Amino acid sequence: MGRESQERPALPFILHLTLAILLATAPVVCLISFVDYVSIRQELEATAQEFQDQTETGIILSMDLVDTGLKIFDGTLNHRMQEKFEPFLAEYERAGRDPAAMDLYCVREDLGEGFDLYIINESGIIEYTTHPSELGYDFTAIPYFYDRITEIRLKETFSADRIVPEIATGEIRKYAYMPTPDRRYLLELGFTDPDLQQWRTMLEYRDTAKELVDLNPNIDEIRLYDSLGTLISGEAHPDDAHRLILARQAYQEKTTLEVKSAATGELIRYLFIDLTDSDYASDVSMVAELTYSTKVTEARFADMLSQHMSVLLIGLVIIGCLSAFAAHLLTRPIRMLVADVNAVAGGDLDRPIRADGAEEFVHLGEGISAMVTALKGTIQRLRESEEELTRYSHTLEGEVKDRTAALEESARMANLYLDIMGHDINNANNVAGLYSDLLLTGLEEGPEEEYLRKAKAELTRSIEIIRNINTIR
Incomplete structure (x- = not known):
């Protein structure tokens, strides 16, 4: 790992x-x-x-x-409708003000084609009419209309109405009202005509x-x-x-x-x-x-949302591109510093540190330049120390060699002196031994013989010591 x-x-x-x-x-x-x-x-x-x-x-x-x-348009028919009430009222008077005795169909023929007659009683019911489909219709089912026709019935004047669809069949008719002299009934005329239908449909x-x-x-x-x-x-x-x-x-x-x-x-x-x-x-x-x-x-909302999303997406893409471009410009001093620092790290201490852009980058470049200068000084001092150590090592090596040679010569001379001394001592010991052997031959047993033997033993021991020293050396 x-x-x-x-x-x-x-x-x-x-x-x-x-x-x-x-x-x-x-x-x-x-x-x-x-x-x-x-x-x-x-x-x-x-x-x-x-x-x-x-x-x-x-x-x-x-x-x-x-x-x-x-x-x-309705007003153009009002005068004509008012004139048609004269035979209607005349028939009412002729019948003794009894609607049941009136010949409404005869009056309708006198009025001409397209007219229908209605007699509405005090209760708002069409009691008599030449239009059977509306016979017995009760206007109290339409309160506002019943109140209005009651108000007309109690007056003495003609009242024209609008061209409206009739209730039973929906046929377009022009209506008008005239109260009877005794105020017991309300006479109504309805008029329809193909020309009326044609002109009416224009509006x-x-x-x-x-x-x-x-x-x-x-x-x-x-x-x-x-x-x-x-x-x-x-x-x-x-x-x-x-x-x-x-x-x-x-x-x-x-x-x-x-x-x-x-x-x-x-x-x-x-x-x-x-x-x-x-x-x-x-x-x-x-x-x-x-x-x-x-x-x-x-x-429209969906289209507007789609447009806003498209504009937003394009805006974000543009902002991303501009951000990348701005970041590239803003980081240019850093990239230059990194390139110079990498060159210095690679050993090019003479590489100048480029510093431009914002004040902080300039200060950073100056700091790195100072650090590189200090590093160069440190390296120079290390090199001088290394040269000094090299020179000192070479001098020391010569001195060591000289001293080693001197020591070796001294050791050789010492060995020589020791050899000579050992040889001389051994010769003396050997001569002393020979003399001691001669003396022992002529002496009888006695104290002198004992002393002489002890001296011979010490000579033998001295010879052994010299031999051991030569062996160790």
Whole structure:
């Protein structure tokens, strides 16, 4: 296993610096992008809401404008309708003010084609009529209308009504009212004509509303309900019963209701359009059902988010490139110092240390230059010491040789002297031994013989000592 020195090297400083710059700038860029996205989203939502309000206001104003045009058209028939009440009232008087005795069909023939007669009693019920499908209809089911016709019945003047669909068949008719002199009944005339239908259709609420809706891509559909809750424009839906309840609620409360579908994400608004006119009995106010789709808005948000993400990604890439370039420029002095230090470490002590850039890098270069100068001085002193040691070792070696030779000569001379001395001592010992042997031959046993033998023994011992010394040497 390798030691710590064999561990993987650290990442380059330029990479650390690049990552540091990215970590410092990327969150700021992301925050700015997020704030910009939220701001634009809020602006789009506000614009969409403003567009929605403008569309709805435009629908109301357009409906009011169409209604004004229809009023003008309706007004062209008022004088004609008023004249037709003269034979109607004359027949009422002829029958003794008894509706049962009136010949309504004869009066209708006198009035001309397209007219129908109605007699409404005090209870608001159509008691007599030439239009059987509406015989017996009770207007108390429509409280505001019953109150209005009761008010007309109690007056003495003619009152024209609007061109509206009849309740039974939905056929477009022009209506007008005249109270009987005794205030017991309210006489009503209804008029229809193909030309009336043609001119009336030239101004249609639904066409005007559709033109405005087509300008708003967020609206999928518009449907119109009249004051009775009858769908007068738009296609049928499976949940029409629930929608009708909301439309009637919006009409009764004379407000705008809003319902959001969690399943489809659609927003349905029931917009009350007030077209009430106190001069007319019928209320032509209506409720517009607007179905808003969030698909267009969500698509815009998704596209905007995609654009922001793309711009953010491009921005991060640009920042990364600029960070790398900036890091390269910022680390250039360090790379130069590293190259010079490596050259010095390789033995090139004369390599100049380049230092430029920031003040800190200049100080660092100056410090390294001072360190290299000191190192060169130290190396020079070490070299001088080494030369001195070399010279001293050479001198010492000569002295050692001389002294060794002198010692060897001294040892040789000492050995020579010892050899001579040993030889001389041995010769003396040998002569002394010979004389002692001669003396022993002539002596008898006695003290002198004993002393002489001891002296011979010491001579023998001296000879042995000299021999041992020569052996050791």
